[in-house]
Amino acid sequence: xxxxxxxxxxxxxxxxxxxxxxxxxxxxxxxxxxxxxxxxxxxxxxxxxxxxxxxxxxxxxxxxxxxxxxxxxxxxxxxxxxxxxxxxxxxxxxxxxxxxxxxxxxxxxxxxxxxxxxxxxxxxxxxxxxxxxxxxxxxxxxxxxxxxxxxxxxxxxxxxxxxxxxxxxxxxxxxxxxxxxxxxxxxxxxxxxxxxxxxxxxxxxxxxxxxxxxxxxxxxxxxxxxxxxxxxxxxxxxxxxxxxxxxx
Ligand code: 13P
Numbered sequence: 322x323x324x325x326x327x328x329x330x331x332x333x334x335x336x337x338x339x340x341x342x343x344x345x346x347x348x349x350x351x352x353x354x355x356x357x358x359x360x361x362x363x364x365x366x367x368x369x370x371x372x373x374x375x376x377x378x379x380x381x382x383x384x385x386x387x388x389x390x391x392x393x394x395x396x397x398x399x400x401x402x403x404x405x406x407x408x409x410x411x412x413x414x415x416x417x418x419x420x421x422x423x424x425x426x427x428x429x430x431x432x433x434x435x436x437x438x439x440x441x442x443x444x445x446x447x448x449x450x451x452x453x454x455x456x457x458x459x460x461x462x463x464x465x466x467x468x469x470x471x472x473x474x475x476x477x478x479x480x481x482x483x484x485x486x487x488x489x490x491x492x493x494x495x496x497x498x499x500x501x502x503x504x505x506x507x508x509x510x511x512x513x514x515x516x517x518x519x520x521x522x523x524x525x526x527x528x529x530x531x532x533x534x535x536x537x538x539x540x541x542x543x544x545x546x547x548x549x550x551x552x553x554x555x556x557x558x559x560x561x562x563x564x565x566x567x568x569x
Pocket of ligand 1 (some may be wrong): 330340486492493531550552554
């Protein structure tokens with residue numbers, strides 16, 4: 322049985338004060354059958370790691386550099402994130418792909434940089450509305466996942482998590498129906514199973530895109546949905562905790 326995982330991606334929102342308050346509130350609750358991770362903005366990572374001392378909550382970064390070190394002003398290396406106590410990192414979020422022109426190849430390089438530094442990457446995949454309407458969802462997912470598999474190799478996936486985040490569902494309030502999400506999750510698992518059946522069974526597949534306290538339980542009841550990557554609803558500790566409760 323795969324353990325459920327609920328992750329909160331705050332994106333570029335929050336403050337030092339709200340970070341500490343949120344973590345103090347979440348860390349005192351336990352979730353025996355569900356892992357929890359929070360992805361604050363870079364400047365609050367240190368405070369988040371320091372505040373999340375109980376082991377009930379892990380901390381991750383929203384992005385990383387594909388380079389190990391060097392003259393890359395403004396970039397943050399995987400080893401620096403590990404150094405700060407981050408355990409996870411988002412790789413290839415659609416907002417990075419869209420606004421920072423991250424190609425599949427760059428995403429794969431970041432994935433490898435994360436794994437090499439001992440971070441658990443959360444690889445984000447997802448199609449646009451136009452791609453879905455053109456019947457290209459599986460083709461897009463296959464291309465995005467395939468590039469990472471080819472560039473990084475299967476062994477890089479041992480500690481990886483995959484998040485299916487249809488772009489048309491992110492921040493729009495239009496959640497994918499549970500059966501729509503399940504269909505793509507099953508497709509992602511089949512892509513892994515074609516290469517390694519055990520890896521496919523063990524890899525956690527998160528759904529992201531307008532997950533809220535009132536739709537989480539239905540989504541999480543699907544066979545191949547092992548948790549959620551939550552944006553807007555993760556900003557309030559109470560909503561995040563309600564989503565965690567739906568996963569446990
Ligand atoms: P929303 O939950 O706000 O739709 O965001 C999803 C997301 O992008 C999480 O990474």
